[in-house]
Amino acid sequence: MAISSARLPAVASAGPRPRRAGRLAPYGFVAPFFVLFAAFGLFPLLYTAYVSLHRVELQTADRMDWLGLQNYTRLLEDPFFWNALRNTFTIGVLSTVPQLLMALGLAHLLNYRLRGRTFFRVAMLMPYATSVAAATLVFAQLFGRDYGLINWALGSVGLDPVDWQADTWASQFGVSAIVTWRWTGYNALIYLAGMQAIPADLYESAAVDGASRWQQFRHITVPGLRPTIVFTVVVSTIGATQLFGEPLLYEGNSGGGISHQYQTLGLYMYEQGWSFFHLGRAAAVAWVMFLLIVVLALVNAAVAARRNRTDR
Amino acid sequence: MRPFRSRTTAAALGSTALAAALLLTGCGSGGPASKDTAADAKVTLTVDLFGTFGFKESGLYDEYSKLHPNVTIKQTDTQDEAQYWQALQTKLAGGGGLADVQGLEVGRAASVVQKQADKFTDLKTLGLGGVNDELVPWKGAAVKTADGRVLGAGTDIGPEAICYRTDLFKAAGLPTDRTELAAKWSTWQGYLDLGKTYAGKAEPGNAWTDSAAGMFTAEVGQQKVRYADESGKPVFDTSAAVRTAWTDANRLVADGLSAKLPQWTPEWNKAFTTGKFATLSCPAWMIGYIKGQAGDAGTGKWDIAPGPGKTGNWGGSYLTIPRTAKHPKEAAELVKWLTAKEQQAKLFTKQGSFPSSTGAQAEIKATTDPYFNNAPIGQIFSESAANMPAQVLGTEDGVIGKAFTDALGEVERTATAPDTAWQHAMDNIRKANGN
Numbered sequence: 001m002a003i004s005s006a007r008l009p010a011v012a013s014a015g016p017r018p019r020r021a022g023r024l025a026p027y028g029f030v031a032p033f034f035v036l037f038a039a040f041g042l043f044p045l046l047y048t049a050y051v052s053l054h055r056v057e058l059q060t061a062d063r064m065d066w067l068g069l070q071n072y073t074r075l076l077e078d079p080f081f082w083n084a085l086r087n088t089f090t091i092g093v094l095s096t097v098p099q100l101l102m103a104l105g106l107a108h109l110l111n112y113r114l115r116g117r118t119f120f121r122v123a124m125l126m127p128y129a130t131s132v133a134a135a136t137l138v139f140a141q142l143f144g145r146d147y148g149l150i151n152w153a154l155g156s157v158g159l160d161p162v163d164w165q166a167d168t169w170a171s172q173f174g175v176s177a178i179v180t181w182r183w184t185g186y187n188a189l190i191y192l193a194g195m196q197a198i199p200a201d202l203y204e205s206a207a208v209d210g211a212s213r214w215q216q217f218r219h220i221t222v223p224g225l226r227p228t229i230v231f232t233v234v235v236s237t238i239g240a241t242q243l244f245g246e247p248l249l250y251e252g253n254s255g256g257g258i259s260h261q262y263q264t265l266g267l268y269m270y271e272q273g274w275s276f277f278h279l280g281r282a283a284a285v286a287w288v289m290f291l292l293i294v295v296l297a298l299v300n301a302a303v304a305a306r307r308n309r310t311d312r
Numbered sequence: 313m314r315p316f317r318s319r320t321t322a323a324a325l326g327s328t329a330l331a332a333a334l335l336l337t338g339c340g341s342g343g344p345a346s347k348d349t350a351a352d353a354k355v356t357l358t359v360d361l362f363g364t365f366g367f368k369e370s371g372l373y374d375e376y377s378k379l380h381p382n383v384t385i386k387q388t389d390t391q392d393e394a395q396y397w398q399a400l401q402t403k404l405a406g407g408g409g410l411a412d413v414q415g416l417e418v419g420r421a422a423s424v425v426q427k428q429a430d431k432f433t434d435l436k437t438l439g440l441g442g443v444n445d446e447l448v449p450w451k452g453a454a455v456k457t458a459d460g461r462v463l464g465a466g467t468d469i470g471p472e473a474i475c476y477r478t479d480l481f482k483a484a485g486l487p488t489d490r491t492e493l494a495a496k497w498s499t500w501q502g503y504l505d506l507g508k509t510y511a512g513k514a515e516p517g518n519a520w521t522d523s524a525a526g527m528f529t530a531e532v533g534q535q536k537v538r539y540a541d542e543s544g545k546p547v548f549d550t551s552a553a554v555r556t557a558w559t560d561a562n563r564l565v566a567d568g569l570s571a572k573l574p575q576w577t578p579e580w581n582k583a584f585t586t587g588k589f590a591t592l593s594c595p596a597w598m599i600g601y602i603k604g605q606a607g608d609a610g611t612g613k614w615d616i617a618p619g620p621g622k623t624g625n626w627g628g629s630y631l632t633i634p635r636t637a638k639h640p641k642e643a644a645e646l647v648k649w650l651t652a653k654e655q656q657a658k659l660f661t662k663q664g665s666f667p668s669s670t671g672a673q674a675e676i677k678a679t680t681d682p683y684f685n686n687a688p689i690g691q692i693f694s695e696s697a698a699n700m701p702a703q704v705l706g707t708e709d710g711v712i713g714k715a716f717t718d719a720l721g722e723v724e725r726t727a728t729a730p731d732t733a734w735q736h737a738m739d740n741i742r743k744a745n746g747n
Contacts, residue, residue: 057746058405059427080743140578147582166725251577253394258574258721259728259736275398276711276744277405 045290051283058277071284081285083260084268087172091247091264092240095176095183100232103184104225107191108217121192124185132245136178140250143174165251168261175262178246183239187232194228195221230304234297241293242266265289355642359387360411362396364600365467365629366663372655376646383642392576393417394714404431407636412643416464416630419709421454422540424463424632426707433633434461438644446653450702451668455630464630465651468665470595471696472530472626474503474619475602478612478685480590484513490617490687500531500560500620503591507569510590519571522589524561524724525717526575530593531557532713533703534624539713540706548712549738558716562730565723572724575717581605593619595626596693599664603683616687623699628668666693673697708745715740 052071054064075081110120127135142149143164151161164174198220206216222229244266247256254271256263263271265285273282359367367373373385388411390396397420403409416424424432435443443465444452455464474497478488486509487493497503507520514520521527532538535553540546548554564570571589573580583589584605592598594616602614631647633640649655656667657675664681667673679690706712719737722728728736 058401059423061405078743079739144579146573146579146588147586163725166721168726252392254398255718258718259726274402276746277401278746281746 095179103187136249198224358411361415370662469628472624475594520569528561536701596666
């Protein structure tokens with residue numbers, strides 16, 4: 001806004017100069033986004049960086065003591081931080097990998113001429129439309145140790161009950177199951193859209209050559225979808241790094257289980273800030289997460305670029 | 313009884329976001345609220361509580377609204393005090409979203425008095441100077457600042473006993489008579505021994521008690537000094553009281569007497585109806601909680617007997633008025649009325665929350681409770697309260713208590729060695745304190 005309104009009078013006084021105004025118009029149209037971004041994105045980001053260099057406690061939030069980088073160095077020495085980082089990684093892998101593979105398979109099936117195809121496609125999006133809170137509460141009930149449906153089913157085939165909340169792998173699996181359930185359909189629809197851009201005659205000629213559906217999938221669908229796959233991998237990686245709602249609501253506390261066995265970075269940050277009231281420390285975690293995401297995005301992009309080069 | 317998770321967590325998230333926004337935009341405190349002075353103007357008072365205070369359940373709000381037709385009371389409630397405290401801190405920091413009356417657990421009193429006295433109204437300025445005069449002395453002293461401000465009005469205290477299921481005891485061939493049981497479990501060792509007898513005869517999957525955490529908290533609550541000493545120095549890592557309770561609770565787990573249910577969770581709540589455990593450490597306010605969870609179907613199945621050590625204090629609360637309260641005058645009137653001895657006495661007979669007012673304590677001695685086989689709850693809890701130590705409160709009691717009960721959860725649910733779990737508790741306390 002600032003740019004266009006500052007320049008406009010000059011434009012008007014210099015008489016009709018449509019080319020200049022025409023050049024400026026796009027800035028005017030994109031300005032609202034950048035103004036809002038500066039107010040609600042950039043400013044908080046920078047202010048968080050500022051806070052992260054101080055000791056700030058929620059109970060006495062008006063007092064700030066300069067610490068320099070101490071919050072960051074203390075963070076790197078904190079075993080709970082490394083634990084959270086490790087959990088974020090394992091839960092990320094446990095949820096993202098099966099999620100994307102299943103989405104790919106589902107999209108492939110939906111790409112065939114099916115009766116009630118629209119119904120299935122809409123149904124795919126239902127979990128995504130469900131709120132995290134609602135989904136997690138239902139899953140927490142399913143995974144209950146004494147009265148949960150899953151342990152009941154295990155028991156009915158003679159297996160021992162699993163403590164889905166206290167056990168490390170079982171609890172991480174539980175959290176991953178919620179994430180997978182919510183996002184599989186969403187990714188499937190993105191893949192489906194990508195698949196529709198692959199020319200149908202490729203499949204037809206492959207079929208004529210006697211390629212099975214599995215061979216068609218491997219040799220036509222997957223290569224054709226590569227940019228889409230890269231996109232979903234990047235988005236899912238970012239999502240997994242920020243994982244917060246599901247593990248928070250899984251047992252209803254920010255510790256991530258009694259041994260912090262499924263405490264993710266997001267939860268760790270929340271715990272520092274809103275359970276222990278160390279806002280400076282929480283801000284440092286937020287910045288570390290931000291940098292981590294930037295690095296992960298760059299790595300993803302580099303891998304994708306390299307694959308593209310080797311293919312050509 | 314009420315939806316405990318979705319709403320509370322959503323509220324916590326909402327208030328967190330709000331506080332974060334306020335903090336980030338650099339405006340730390342909300343503006344002064346409009347103070348409605350007209351005597352008969354319609355007023356809606358908001359009351360935000362945790363656990364089961366029982367004001368609504370025992371009909372006190374209805375009664376108050378009849379006495380003051382212009383006042384409507386709106387109550388919100390979080391089951392788990394740890395979550396409630398977290399949300400409260402967030403709102404205090406942001407200065408928004410606070411109710412006219414906020415509940416306060418005794419374990420947080422020292423923290424509020426020493427760190428946040430400025431965020432609560434001195435009740436003396438609202439004409440409630442004498443509000444704590446009738447209480448047992450330590451109760452009132454715990455919410456008084458060094459310069460004499462009174463930040464909260466005492467509601468209940470938590471004298472301890474043991475609640476037990478007579479039907480499960482009968483099925484296992486154990487005595488059900490209160491006096492006989494009280495004699496058998498006059499010590500924690502006796503309680504564990506009887507538990508072993510029970511475990512030998514009860515049906516599989518039916519444990520002696522709900523959790524090691526419940527026993528631990530009750531046992532630590534019997535000592536004058538537990539997590540901090542009189543000078544405020546933390547002694548949780550060296551205190552004999554904590555060590556003994558820790559060892560006993562671990563013995564409970566080793567003997568397989570715990571149902572391994574984390575307290576205040578849905579699983580725990582459900583176990584009240586299914587009868588998964590036979591005994592429960594029972595501070596007086598637990599009576600209301602049991603009635604809420606077990607419902608009418610539990611009538612007559614439960615009973616109460618004096619517990620090991622015969623005394624101890626677990627919990628108890630205050631009502632406070634935050635600085636940002638919209639209707640401080642009306643809130644003060646409500647607080648005064650709710651904590652007066654008549655109402656405290658009524659709350660005990662209907663709900664079980666034991667009065668901190670000595671006047672009310674004198675009135676309720678003869679109370680029996682039909683829900684608990686007509687147990688003489690007035691007598692049992694009065695005796696417990698009379699012998700109770702004047703507990704020393706530290707600023708971090710809430711955090712420390714949670715670290716220990718979490719660690720006991722690790723021992724019973726993930727087979728962590730007790731020594732390792734103890735170390736985890738120490739690490740968690742250190743982390744919470746920012747060291």
